[in-house]
Amino acid sequence: MKKDSVQKQWDTAVEPWVDFVRTRKDYFRDEMNNPAMLELFGDIRGKRILDLGCGEGDNSRIMARNGAKVTGVDFSKKMIDFAIQQEKNEGFGIDYYVLNASNLHTFKENAFDIVICFMALQDIEDYQDAIKEAYRVLRKCGRFAFSIPHPCFEVRSIGDKVVGGWEYSKGTKYKSTGKAIYYKVDKYFGTRRDIVPWNMERLTKHFKTTSFHRTLTDYADALYNAGFMISRLKEPMPTKRGLAKYPKLKLCLRIPHSIVIEAMKC
Numbered sequence: 001m002k003k004d005s006v007q008k009q010w011d012t013a014v015e016p017w018v019d020f021v022r023t024r025k026d027y028f029r030d031e032m033n034n035p036a037m038l039e040l041f042g043d044i045r046g047k048r049i050l051d052l053g054c055g056e057g058d059n060s061r062i063m064a065r066n067g068a069k070v071t072g073v074d075f076s077k078k079m080i081d082f083a084i085q086q087e088k089n090e091g092f093g094i095d096y097y098v099l100n101a102s103n104l105h106t107f108k109e110n111a112f113d114i115v116i117c118f119m120a121l122q123d124i125e126d127y128q129d130a131i132k133e134a135y136r137v138l139r140k141c142g143r144f145a146f147s148i149p150h151p152c153f154e155v156r157s158i159g160d161k162v163v164g165g166w167e168y169s170k171g172t173k174y175k176s177t178g179k180a181i182y183y184k185v186d187k188y189f190g191t192r193r194d195i196v197p198w199n200m201e202r203l204t205k206h207f208k209t210t211s212f213h214r215t216l217t218d219y220a221d222a223l224y225n226a227g228f229m230i231s232r233l234k235e236p237m238p239t240k241r242g243l244a245k246y247p248k249l250k251l252c253l254r255i256p257h258s259i260v261i262e263a264m265k266c
Helices: 003-022 027-041 058-065 077-090 127-137 216-226 240-245 247-253
Strands: 048-052 069-074 095-098 112-118 138-149 165-168 180-184 192-198 207-213 228-234 258-265
Touching: 003 077, 003 207, 027 058, 027 112, 027 138, 027 228, 027 240, 027 247, 027 258, 048 058, 048 127, 058 069, 058 077, 058 112, 069 077, 077 095, 112 127, 127 138, 127 216, 216 228, 216 258, 240 247
Parallel strands: 048 069, 048 112, 069 095, 112 138
Antiparallel strands: 138 258, 165 180, 192 207, 228 258
């Protein structure tokens, strides 16, 4: 599949995605992944932050509300169009660009204090180049942090074959929270291109995107080869508010849904 085909997938998904994010239907983002990522940064007032794979700009706006000077990039022009329109409405001073994360030619070296990539690096085919570009545009001792679906537990199917996921007690419905017996893990090693069906009821329209399965070693090696030193690692757990409001998140107390990795430019 060509890069422009992956881009077209997200262009096609833009309207249901914007609704999904802006109406706070993505509780994995709001009550688990984002809080863990933001906790890493501490006080970001005045920090120059680059948001890779920013989509429609939700996380860029969160950073800006916390006092950062934010720049967002995404390869989907339609996503950036939505981000720019929201910026016109709210006026945070965020700059947006249509760019591929693996080629940040618009930016000079040492341009940013922090580079972030919220749940997007797994969708970037040239992830090694994207990591190298993050290193290039960061100042010395700058931080690069990204969140991804946890590679150890994300493999649920390969093509039409189910190879992993929760096993439920007999007679219970699929995804019936509280009755999951164990989580099956298989086919972790190796790299693979996967088609991800977004078919949750919370979406106004279903769509499919492309993602790339990689091991933790793949990501660690890419960081090392770019010059980074891994400084922190977090496996997010749901917030108390999230657990009270969304019972499905209780399963994330048993295995990690995602992982956050922070690396320093040495």
